[in-house]
Amino acid sequence: MTTRTLIPIQRDWISKTLAGFLLGAVLGFGSSALFSLLCTDIPLSVRGQLAMWLAPTVWLGVMSGVYFFTSGRRAWLWLGGASGLLVGLTFLLRQA
Template sequence: MPAAPAEPIRPDWVSKTLAGLLLGLSLAFTASALLMTQLRGMPLAVSGQLAMWLVPPVWLGVLSSVYFFRNGLRAWAWLLGANAAALGLWWWLRQGGAA
């Protein structure tokens, strides 16, 4: 039985990579800011370290998961939506929405 022909590499890997790099970084920063809103009672030395060390795992997780999107446009759209939702939640929490 002949092997199935290999599917060519899709040309949208650049757009997926850029989406993961740029929007993933902003999502990681926003996740860090969201964590800081919840750690107000903790000393700054501890909460700052927790928030700082949250950025690389979130960023790399997003960057590695963008290749599961069907195309680059979907990656940009979903990550823009995730960023908008996270920033909206952060803004709401900063305004005292959870208190």
């Protein structure tokens, strides 16, 4: 029987908090922009409200989940990659 050693959660909460705050904002606003771009068949009054409420929901979700990363470095890398992918996808869809 093999035993797995679990990596303990490190205590670099400042780095995790900053990653969640800054990159969570990028993910929240980016998801709002992507939603607005992809759902053009919804009337603007409804789409605007949905996009507006999507941004803080995603942002707060990222802020609360960022502490499950094992280190601040991992949080910055994963959230940075997701933010870059989301911003790039939004940019490409706006060009089309």
